[in-house]
Amino acid sequence: MxxxxxxxxxxxxxxxxxxxxxxITHVFNYKMGENDTVGSFYxxxxxxxxxxxxxxxxxxxxxSPMELWNETGITSYNLGTSSQTIPCSYYxxxxxxxxxxxxxxxxxxxxxxxxxxxxxxARLHIALxxxxxxxxxxxILTEFLPRTMGGVEERLEYCFPIIRFHSRxxxxxPADFRAENVFLKGYRLNCNPRKQQEPVRTTQKExxxxxxxxxxxxxxxxxEENDVELLLCNxxxxxxxxxxxxxxxxxxxxEYAEEQGISYINFEDLREELDLDYQTDxxxxxxxxxxxxxxITTYLAAYLTEHYDxxxxxxxxxxxxxxxxxxDYINLVKK
Amino acid sequence: MxxxxxxxxxxxxxxxxxxYAIPYRFRHIFLLVASxxxxxCWNPKYALLMLxxxxxxxxxxxxxxxxxxxxxxxxxxxxxxxxxxxxxxSNLAILFFFxxxxxxxxxxxxxxxxxxxxxINVTFDVVLPVGxxxxxxQALSYTVDVYRGDIYREKNFLKYALFVSxxxxxxxxxxxxxxxxxxxxxxxxxFDLHKVHSGLSLMLFGMFQKKVLSDNIALIVTQVYxxxxxxxxxxxxxxxVLFAFQIYCDFGGYxxxxxxxxxxxxxELMENFNTPYMANSVADxxxxxxxSLSTWFRxxxxxxxxxxxxxxxRKYVNLMxxxxxxxxxxxxxxxxxxxxxxxxxxxxxxxxxxxxxxxxSELLGIERKTFSHQLxxxxxxxxxxxxxxxxxxxxxxxxxxxxxxxxxTRIHLRVLYDGTLLNLGIDTKQCLVVLGFLLILIAMDxxxxxKIDLIEGLSKQGIWFQxxxxxxxxxxxxxxxxxxxxxxxxxxxxxxx
Numbered sequence: 001m002x003x004x005x006x007x008x009x010x011x012x013x014x015x016x017x018x019x020x021x022x023x024i025t026h027v028f029n030y031k032m033g034e035n036d037t038v039g040s041f042y043x044x045x046x047x048x049x050x051x052x053x054x055x056x057x058x059x060x061x062x063x064s065p066m067e068l069w070n071e072t073g074i075t076s077y078n079l080g081t082s083s084q085t086i087p088c089s090y091y092x093x094x095x096x097x098x099x100x101x102x103x104x105x106x107x108x109x110x111x112x113x114x115x116x117x118x119x120x121x122a123r124l125h126i127a128l129x130x131x132x133x134x135x136x137x138x139x140i141l142t143e144f145l146p147r148t149m150g151g152v153e154e155r156l157e158y159c160f161p162i163i164r165f166h167s168r169x170x171x172x173x174p175a176d177f178r179a180e181n182v183f184l185k186g187y188r189l190n191c192n193p194r195k196q197q198e199p200v201r202t203t204q205k206e207x208x209x210x211x212x213x214x215x216x217x218x219x220x221x222x223x224e225e226n227d228v229e230l231l232l233c234n235x236x237x238x239x240x241x242x243x244x245x246x247x248x249x250x251x252x253x254x255e256y257a258e259e260q261g262i263s264y265i266n267f268e269d270l271r272e273e274l275d276l277d278y279q280t281d282x283x284x285x286x287x288x289x290x291x292x293x294x295x296i297t298t299y300l301a302a303y304l305t306e307h308y309d310x311x312x313x314x315x316x317x318x319x320x321x322x323x324x325x326x327x328d329y330i331n332l333v334k335k
Numbered sequence: 336m337x338x339x340x341x342x343x344x345x346x347x348x349x350x351x352x353x354x355y356a357i358p359y360r361f362r363h364i365f366l367l368v369a370s371x372x373x374x375x376c377w378n379p380k381y382a383l384l385m386l387x388x389x390x391x392x393x394x395x396x397x398x399x400x401x402x403x404x405x406x407x408x409x410x411x412x413x414x415x416x417x418x419x420x421x422x423x424x425s426n427l428a429i430l431f432f433f434x435x436x437x438x439x440x441x442x443x444x445x446x447x448x449x450x451x452x453x454x455i456n457v458t459f460d461v462v463l464p465v466g467x468x469x470x471x472x473q474a475l476s477y478t479v480d481v482y483r484g485d486i487y488r489e490k491n492f493l494k495y496a497l498f499v500s501x502x503x504x505x506x507x508x509x510x511x512x513x514x515x516x517x518x519x520x521x522x523x524x525x526f527d528l529h530k531v532h533s534g535l536s537l538m539l540f541g542m543f544q545k546k547v548l549s550d551n552i553a554l555i556v557t558q559v560y561x562x563x564x565x566x567x568x569x570x571x572x573x574x575x576v577l578f579a580f581q582i583y584c585d586f587g588g589y590x591x592x593x594x595x596x597x598x599x600x601x602x603e604l605m606e607n608f609n610t611p612y613m614a615n616s617v618a619d620x621x622x623x624x625x626x627s628l629s630t631w632f633r634x635x636x637x638x639x640x641x642x643x644x645x646x647x648x649r650k651y652v653n654l655m656x657x658x659x660x661x662x663x664x665x666x667x668x669x670x671x672x673x674x675x676x677x678x679x680x681x682x683x684x685x686x687x688x689x690x691x692x693x694x695x696s697e698l699l700g701i702e703r704k705t706f707s708h709q710l711x712x713x714x715x716x717x718x719x720x721x722x723x724x725x726x727x728x729x730x731x732x733x734x735x736x737x738x739x740x741x742x743x744t745r746i747h748l749r750v751l752y753d754g755t756l757l758n759l760g761i762d763t764k765q766c767l768v769v770l771g772f773l774l775i776l777i778a779m780d781x782x783x784x785x786k787i788d789l790i791e792g793l794s795k796q797g798i799w800f801q802x803x804x805x806x807x808x809x810x811x812x813x814x815x816x817x818x819x820x821x822x823x824x825x826x827x828x829x830x831x832x
């Protein structure tokens with residue numbers, strides 16, 4: 001009897017520790033701005049998302065799930081994180097398929113410009129930390145990170161991010177305990193126009209990194225295995241230093257996509273159709289603001305309804321929350 | 336591997352599990368292998384050095400035993416003394432070469448520089464093997480104990496090798512005696528949940544002392560001591576007071592982890608720190624501070640020198656020898672020697688002035704048993720000890736004097752209210768947290784001083800309370816501990832893009 005009691009006490013301790021440790025890790029993890037993009041994604045009801053946007057800051061600046069909902073009633077989520085590389089996108093897509101099994105994945109392809117697995121350790125944390133301890137996480141730790149990180153100690157902080165973030169106790173805010181603006185669904189709202197110049201379109205090509213292509217292959221295969229449609233696209237950029245190199249790499253990449261029969265939308269070719277205004281639609285040299293994002297989202301809304309079998313949930317009482325979220329979204333936009 | 340490394344977090348549970356899982360007769364071999372592995376994580380080559388010390392002292396035991404069988408008294412004593420001499424000479428020679436050779440050459444060169452004689456050039460670089468001072472002393476204690484007949488020689492070499500290399504206390508003590516540890520190696524330790532529980536609690540507390548207190552305080556002390564000329568009197572005093580706690584928490588924390596880890600495996604090591612800053616005299620301090628080393632010097636140096644049996648003068652000479660040696664043991668540098676010397680002088684002065692103090696308190700009618708008088712003694716002792724720590728912490732003697740001069744000359748009282756004191760090396764928030772935890776430590780030490788066994792007392796409390804305490808310490812370490820690559824907000828700030 002005594003032994004059983006002791007055993008239960010020890011088990012209780014371990015369970016309490018694991019639960020509290022997971023919670024504390026989540027609290028201390030770095031949250032991008034006010035939206036905890038990846039963390040909040042896991043809180044969406046299972047299999048409730050039909051379209052998943054994945055990619056870099058261009059993804060989270062250009063695709064607004066709430067606008068898409070308002071126009072079409074399609075449920076979507078934006079898993080764009082800062083300077084996300086294609087390998088990181090792969091792991092997020094894996095998790096997206098596992099938890100939501102979306103019908104379409106829209107991969108924003110700014111990531112093809114990188115010739116590294118990750119752009120900085122901080123960005124790696126933002127993209128991958130909230131993935132819970134499962135097969136995907138183990139593969140990240142044992143397969144992906146060792147590609148570039150030698151020491152176990154260097155990799156350890158991706159298994160236990162608290163190693164990196166524990167000193168954040170000084171700057172914790174209520175948003176660290178409870179994510180704010182969850183209704184943005186990963187979209188990064190910005191309403192400030194900054195005048196930009198229209199860049200000269202280039203048709204030249206530049207080689208892309210094989211290490212990236214390897215992971216893109218895996219994304220394509222993963223989508224095919226799971227019957228998920230893959231749609232590639234970019235976001236228009238204004239005139240900036242990176243413009244030439246990024247678009248040249250995308251040209252190469254889209255040519256490859258065409259050969260493989262993978263759908264893509266090159267928004268650089270659709271400037272007129274979008275009626276893109278370089279005076280009002282950008283928030284900085286590279287990224288669209290809300291006005292630009294609305295144009296992109298409207299275009300995508302039409303494209304998605306035309307090409308894929310997606311559902312309009314607007315009148316479905318189960319999705320009532322989405323209507324409320326849209327109201328919150330509009331209130332925030334008005335502010 | 337360090338106790339506060341991730342490696343140890345993996346190593347220790349595996350060792351404990353296997354230790355209890357394998358049959359008793361293999362356990363000492365297993366622990367020996369684990370201990371050598373533990374040591375070789377620093378530098379595999381140095382394990383050889385430890386092995387040499389082990390072999391020499393092991394043989395000294397065997398030979399002493401043989402010598403004891405010699406019937407002729409004179410010859411017997413001669414052989415016995417020869418054994419002890421050989422063991423000490425060879426072990427100390429190794430220690431001297433690896434720890435003090437550079438120091439000796441440098442010191443000679445400094446003297447030579449005055450006389451304009453050409454300096455000695457040393458072409459090889461000696462790196463100090465980890466823990467050499469600790470295990471050498473531990474091994475030597477065995478030779479003397481066998482010589483004195485306090486213990487029987489150990490025939491089993493593997494068991495003896497484990498005594499020298501037992502990993503929890505191998506690199507930073509407590510320096511065990513064969514009378515205690517060697518005997519326990521021959522005892523079968525059954526798995527005892529109560530002991531495991533108590534050991535783990537002690538390890539947790541030790542880790543708290545090390546990671547939360549010592550390592551954070553070190554940031555303040557390093558900032559001030561490395562830039563001492565920039566700081567005024569109060570900052571220097573603040574840092575020096577904190578250093579007293581830094582070194583206590585570092586060393587005491589390490590000892591607690593060692594004692595706790597041993598207890599988990601059923602071994603009971605000697606206590607190493609007993610509320611040292613509650614001491615009411617310098618002599619009392621040395622009965623409470625690094626007890627395993629102080630008693631080593633008492634048993635194997637002070638008493639053989641004659642202790643206090645040969646008159647007052649000889650007693651003082653012996654005291655000075657012990658404390659100067661102790662200083663040198665702590666590090667091959669003159670500032671350690673001065674530190675040791677100061678502590679010796681304190682005790683001699685204290686002893687010389689005892690009649691004066693007695694007389695004075697009698698004349699002034701001071702009631703010596705009152706709390707206020709005891710408190711005063713504790714404070715005075717702390718100030719004296721802390722003063723000597725300046726020499727311990729400084730990089731060289733001249734720096735210590737410069738710091739002391741700064742303490743008395745650069746007095747700026749505004750630092751008391753402009754927040755300077757809370758912003759040395761760490762920011763105000765962190766400093767306040769550390770000071771708060773320090774108060775907890777002091778409160779716990781006061782409990783211990785009052786003979787309240789907190790760990791034992793905790794185990795009698797309701798389970799919710801026990802868990803609350805454990806989680807408090809675990810998360811104090813995880814959140815406020817000093818570890819990891821550090822988080823720099825500016826690296827993350829541009830992530831809107």
